Amino acid sequence: MKKIIQLFILISFTVINGQPNCEAFKINGEMQRYEACKKAMETKGHYQFSREYQRKLDEAIKIDPNYVYPYWAKSIAYLKSGDFVSWKRLIDKAVELNPEDRLGYRGWCRYQFFRDYEGAIKDIEKFDQLVDYDIGQSQNGMYHLNIAKGLCYKALGERVKAISIIERQIKLNEKDDFIGAYDYLHLGVLYLETGKLEKAIEVFKKQSTYNELAENQYYIALAQKKLGKKMECKNSLDKARNLYLENRKMFDVYTHPMDKIYLEEIDKELKQLTTTVNRQ
Template identity: 30%
Template sequence: MKTFIKIIKVFFTLLFFSFSIIMLYYTALAPKIDRFKLAEEFQGSYLSQTMFDILKMQHPDYSDAYFEQSVAFNKRGDYAKGFELLDKAVDHNPKIHLGYSGWMKLRKLRDYDGALSDFDRLDSLTPNSIDAPWGEDIDFLRGECYFGKKNYHEAIGFLNQSIINQKEDWADVHAFVYLGLCEYELGNYEKSISEFQRALNQSDHVPEAHFGIAKAYQNIGETEKAKEHILKAEENIGSKREDSYDEFLNEIYLNEILDFKQSLEEKPSIKKTTDHQL
């Protein structure tokens, strides 16, 4: 019995020793890229954060380690720690990480000036290419920033440039939606309608465009056309622009569509009452 217990102890000792060697290898000795991929796979875990810390200690200029480690913190909403790491990634490799930094400042923090600063700096570092931070055209994102700042004239300029960059048929449909919203805010209702129509020419299932064009028609007294488009906005609400993590600047909701629809239904009855009284 004592011999069996000794064998068991030796077995578990060897097992623990082997496990320790394996962990040491994968956390501190394996090739840099292999450890990065493993830490990325377990993003946000204690093991992942420890591996990134070791990678940064061994390779202080490894920008991707700072960047990837920041993602878990930003996903949790710990932007102070997330941007502390992301800023270091930008310091080490601005061409690679400025776009994401600007995108995060726009979409997560609503820091429009900070986002514009990052986008403009990135643009200056890549004069011979059109950047696409996090997969979106840089001029579309700059237009969105200026829309958020309520600087509609600047927004229009960048949104039109985005459409030139991507070509009319391939541009982000929300470039046209934002153009319509900008013209609407400037009181240019006829121009607003034509911009929303450009979005609908690309796809008739863009509820933001139908909602915007309905409001523009209502402002120029075209109530029947407004009703037609508000119904389409309601029908296509399932296709609206949305994201699990973010609220977009031009995001719309079913309740506001229904409220506007009701206001359109009430107007004819008010007009009839007025005519009867006259």
């Protein structure tokens, strides 16, 4: 299963970040765009944060100010370096020039990096209205954009709406046999937070079968605790702890994923459970 998830991420990331085919512009007679593309491709081999990398892209923009790729490529370095003002200016220009290609990306970044949930929802929904095909995955390949939209609604306190959106997308994902690495986990946590304990455990079991995580066993334990199933809760917390130490946990190279937990939280629940049992 891990190999499937890793392949999924690699494919998604490659498609989104693939360099343009300059020759296609030449074949279509778009010579200005062709020259700008060739200039942009001169960044190959240059460090993304280097002056030379940025200079080549600036030259590409001078050749063709309406070519979206160099704006987008320039923006990535600013995003990674934390210069979010420059990133926003560049990505907004890229979206202006080609909303169909860049709205989904900007929406995901608003969710992942800025916790701009309302802005992310707006971008994802506008993208969905623009196209007549599936809006696809997030930049990191971990989520369908509709799952990300559901998580945005959760963050805004609209859990019922979040559940509806995520349930609908998971059904579509199941038909394609291509579930996101954390889809069931997020849905299960939403059920847990809205008091649907048995449904939560049912979905967490699906997550266990698909991609077991420390977070998954931790949240199962919380549901079992509320149901008064102390022994089952203890077993789940022990599993969560072992999984965490085995590094089988939620991960994002850049940010803290929603519903992620830490070892201290598992140990805190174990301590509280042990104290309660000893008092009885």
